[in-house]
Amino acid sequence: MTSDGQFHFDRLIDRRGTDSLKWHAPHGRELIPMWVADMDFAAPPCVLHALRERIDHGVFGYAVATPHVEEAVVQWAARHYGWDIDPQWLVWLPGLVPGLHLACRALAEADDEVLVLVPVYPPFLTAPRLTGRHLKTVPLARDGNRWTIDLDALREAITPRTRLLMFCHPHNPVGRAFTRAELAAVAGFCATHNLLVCSDEIHCDLRLEPGPHVPLATVDDGIAARTVTLMSTAKTFNLSGLCCGYAVIPNADLRRRYHAAGREIVSHPNALAYAACRAAYAEGEPWRAAVLDYLRRNRDWLVTYLATHLPMVEMSPVEATYLAWLDTRALGPHNTVRFFEQAGVRLSDGQAFHGPGFMRLNFGCPQSTLALALERLRAAIAAVL
Numbered sequence: 110m111t112s113d114g115q116f117h118f119d120r121l122i123d124r125r126g127t128d129s130l131k132w133h134a135p136h137g138r139e140l141i142p143m144w145v146a147d148m149d150f151a152a153p154p155c156v157l158h159a160l161r162e163r164i165d166h167g168v169f170g171y172a173v174a175t176p177h178v179e180e181a182v183v184q185w186a187a188r189h190y191g192w193d194i195d196p197q198w199l200v201w202l203p204g205l206v207p208g209l210h211l212a213c214r215a216l217a218e219a220d221d222e223v224l225v226l227v228p229v230y231p232p233f234l235t236a237p238r239l240t241g242r243h244l245k246t247v248p249l250a251r252d253g254n255r256w257t258i259d260l261d262a263l264r265e266a267i268t269p270r271t272r273l274l275m276f277c278h279p280h281n282p283v284g285r286a287f288t289r290a291e292l293a294a295v296a297g298f299c300a301t302h303n304l305l306v307c308s309d310e311i312h313c314d315l316r317l318e319p320g321p322h323v324p325l326a327t328v329d330d331g332i333a334a335r336t337v338t339l340m341s342t343a344k345t346f347n348l349s350g351l352c353c354g355y356a357v358i359p360n361a362d363l364r365r366r367y368h369a370a371g372r373e374i375v376s377h378p379n380a381l382a383y384a385a386c387r388a389a390y391a392e393g394e395p396w397r398a399a400v401l402d403y404l405r406r407n408r409d410w411l412v413t414y415l416a417t418h419l420p421m422v423e424m425s426p427v428e429a430t431y432l433a434w435l436d437t438r439a440l441g442p443h444n445t446v447r448f449f450e451q452a453g454v455r456l457s458d459g460q461a462f463h464g465p466g467f468m469r470l471n472f473g474c475p476q477s478t479l480a481l482a483l484e485r486l487r488a489a490i491a492a493v494l
């Protein structure tokens with residue numbers, strides 16, 4: 110079905126028995142893992158080359174972001190989003206989950222309310238509580254099977270203690286890449302209610318639909334001044350295990366607060382992480398373009414397969430990410446992670462995202478793996494429905 114191209118995304122790389130969280134098999138069971146968000150593809154050759162070079166240097170003392178890696182970030186943002194970033198705005202992070210926690214600590218006070226649109230990536234739900242803030246969830250709305258932002262519901266949720274909006278764009282798990290008009294509406298809402306924003310844009314370079322990613326902070330100067338944007342090479346170039354990300358914070362006061370919240374708690378990326386990040390941004394575009402093509406084909410194949418063989422499972426349109434959000438409620442009592450595991454496939458339970466009844470399926474894998482997993486699901490569902 111696919112042309113494998115120069116990067117060989119069809120190649121099956123055995124990750125069992127390695128340090129892979131995704132492929133670590135609880136109780137030694139042979140499940141196809143389609144849960145945690147990493148892809149089963151080797152990193153871009155340019156990244157592997159940079160890592161080898163860095164390893165060959167042989168000295169691994171404390172690392173610092175060099176002008177080379179900062180320049181790679183700045184150039185990438187300029188080229189891909191037309192965003193003119195000053196390197197001083199960057200705060201380096203060992204991952205974006207710590208970045209979400211720092212946002213709660215730095216941008217809201219104890220007992221302040223943090224708004225989160227649900228369903229959402231689970232750390233958005235835990236970070237406010239674990240940092241002593243109050244989580245206030247607002248459901249995303251649905252227009253057909255497309256998820257949208259319900260501004261009226263957001264407005265109704267506002268109280269005098271509401272301080273921060275934690276925003277996910279593109280949105281994990283519902284796959285939306287919000288439009289400029291939607292982003293402008295969010296920016297206006299935040300200005301009206303004087304909210305600060307943490308915009309997690311980790312999936313921004315995995316747009317499957319045409320058009321550039323629009324960072325929320327680029328919509329107007331007002332939203333730029335109230336937003337901490339979280340970005341990373343982790344998802345795009347499949348480098349999650351190297352632990353490298355950064356916040357972009359144009360407002361000097363917010364940046365000072367963000368730095369202070371992490372001081373002596375949150376470490377910096379290590380030397381390999383910086384080397385990988387620089388190489389990915391500076392030289393990885395051909396790989397990214399190829400992986401996007403491959404992911405688009407996987408997504409389209411999945412849509413057709415579900416429509417043909419499993420029409421009772423409804424998939425939301427995936428505009429970005431390699432994560433499909435599946436409405437599996439029609440399976441009734443069989444709609445459990447356990448049922449899917451017994452079929453031989455491990456999915457993420459929507460419950461953890463505040464999306465009960467839904468399952469998240471990661472299609473960042475060789476097409477043959479995806480086909481085998483879907484065949485297992487089809488057979489198991491056919492046996493009970």
Ligand SMILES: Cc1ncc(COP(=O)(O)O)c(C=O)c1O
Nearest residue numbers: 146204205206230281309311354
């Ligand atoms: C929206 C979002 N933010 C953050 C993360 C995790 O980021 P990191 O591995 O850099 O902590 C993920 C991983 O799936 C994610 O989907």
